[in-house]
Amino acid sequence: MTHRITVVGLGVGELEQLPFGVYKLLKETTQPVYLRTADHPVVSELATEGMKFTSFDSIYERHDRFEAVYADIVETLLEQAKQEAVIYAVPGHPLVAESTVQQLLARATDIDIVGGQSFLDPMFAAVGVDPIEGFQLLDATAFRVDEAQIRQHVLIGQVYDAFVAGDLKVMLMERYPDEHPVTLVTAAGTSKQHVMTVPLYKLDRVTMLSNLTTVYVPPVTEEKALNRDFATLKDIIARLRGEGGCPWDQEQTHESLKKHLIEESYELLEAIDLQDDNLMIEELGDVLLQVMLHAQIGLDEGYFDIRDVIGSVSDKMIRRHPHVFAEATVDSAADVVANWQTIKSQEKPERKYLLDGVTKGAPALMRAEQIQKKVAKVGFEWDTVSGALEKVQEEIRELQEAPPKEQLAEFGDLLFSLVLVGKYMGLSGEEALQLTNDKFIRRFTRMEQLAKRPVEELSLDEQDQLWNQAKQEEQS
Known part of the structure; x- marks a missing residue:
């Protein structure tokens, strides 16, 4: 049986800002009090008034990652609650940016939450922002740059030292201009509140960083930076296809765009062959444009949109890589290919025959390669390249002897045989x-x-x- 765990929020300020009910609870309790950290203004003041507590600060020193720290704290609290009821005090509000509390709620039922002021209200006051405009609250220690919504106000907590600030700066500079202003607020809502605004590239040069520091990143307004955001491209395509947009784009269909996708794909291949990175960026963009146009047409017709496209490929990649996203193991790239083909065949049971999946719209040489690879998997091939070379000689003779009406077919047989030679030698006929x-x-x-x-x-x-x-x- 587990005893009750009472989670108390210590707020963000000094003792006089602590709600009286919370103050009374901490002063009068006979239960053991555990602190996630003693590094908080209220704790030092309560300590001078005789409050006894056990801090988990030592756990931070035992682990390199916050995930391990939080897991250790939770296990300790759950074990202690098997013996007696306990109080667990955290900075701010227990339900705002407190991973340990969320883990406790997921694993135990006898938990009471006693509120405290979160840092959000004084934080918004410090930077002069109305949260109704839309904001994100993120954790610097688990920050992923693609999660940042650059059109919204972004608050990033746990920027407690220069190392974290440095990592955060590098990631933010992938999405934000180097000169983008960011505001660091330390001890928001207390008498020691400190506010400083610097260009993004100087984020890790600020000396006043602590566990009470939060970084505010305002929305991006620069067109160049916004144009690098996927949402902007989606809006552009929708506008081109929408009312008042471009007549050419409005007229396009899936069928009319087929030739453009082929052309853009070959232009990309040329850029790759030239090893020209800038040209690759441009040509990849042109290929992506075709994808976006097809997705917008799908949306206009009410059948699918770009989210369906992204969801489909994401599901497929996870499903076909169980050695990465599940428990399967592989020893080589060959094992990966074998797994891929097995899973693919299970996904498409409607294909009755081996060559049903050969792409009809592919270039002829490439299609010949697909055919030969598929039949080789069931043993329909020579043991060595010599058999394929002899077949080439045979097809040359047949072409030489063929009457005019049969020459096209015989010429095709010769090309098919040459592609087969390339397969044995690891060479692409198309390339x-x-x-x-x-x-x-x-x-x-x-x-x-x-x-x-x-x-x-x-x-x-x-x-x-x-x-x-x-x-x-x-x-x-």
């Missing part, structure tokens, strides 16, 4: 042909540069000489 296309363009362009008159006026021998010269230059 190989693109590489050769680029090489041909470079050499022919150089041939035109070397020619002393238009290439169409040159004989084949003259063209061939210039071609060989361009080839030698490239190889030297």
Whole structure:
């Protein structure tokens, strides 16, 4: 049987700000009193009046992470409550930014909450903000930059030293301008309240940091910073497609955008081949634009929106990576691929035949690679590349001997066999042909540069000489 745990909020100020009921409870209790931390103005004043307590400050010194500290405190309190009723006193209000209290509530039923003033009221007063405008309260020790709503007021607690402030600064600078003003408020609502506003990049240079320090980050108003936010892109696409938007965007359908998605994808591949980071940023943006347009069309038609798209891929990644998000174990990348295929086949039971999932809209060479990889999984392949090479020779002979009406089919058989050779050698037919296309363009362009008159006026021998010269230059 567990005895009652009474959780008391000590408020944020000095003793005269402590509610009389809380003061009386702490002064008159015969139960043991435990403090999450003794580093609080009220504690020192109550101690001078003879209050006895046990502080958990020593637990902070035993652990490197706050999660472990809080877990240790909770276990200690639950064990003590098996023997007798206890009082657990925390700074501020017990239900505001108190992880230990939330954990206690999740694990025990005999818990009373006795309020105290949270730091939020004096914090808003210190920075002159009306919370009705919308705000977030976050923990610096568990801060994730993508959680920050840059259009809202953001309060970040637990900025207790320069190390935490430094980590917080680096993360915030991913979303906010370096010069964005931030306000540090220490001991809000007390006679020792200290308020300082600095540019974001100086956040970790402030010397007055303590466990009573909270950072206020005002909403972003700069257009350049707002344009980096996903919500802005979503709003832009909605406006383009909406009333008073762009006639071209308004006319687009899933079908009309197909060619644009293909074009943008190939432009991205070119940027990757060029290893041009700035060009990759631009081309990735163009691909994302196509995704956003399709999602907006889905929303306009009432079938789906971008959240459905994101939710679908998130669910899929979690489901297909049980070695990361669940209890499965893998020893190699091959195990990952095997697990992926097994899970994928369970997700799509409607596919009756092995090649049902081959993408019909993919480029022909890429589609041939997909086909050959799938049939290889059931053993439909030669043991070595020599069999595939012999097949190429066979297809060449058949092409040479084929009548005109059969040449297209035989030419396709030859290409399919060459792609199969690439599979055995670990080479992509699509990438190989693109590489050769680029090489041909470079050499022919150089041939035109070397020619002393238009290439169409040159004989084949003259063209061939210039071609060989361009080839030698490239190889030297």
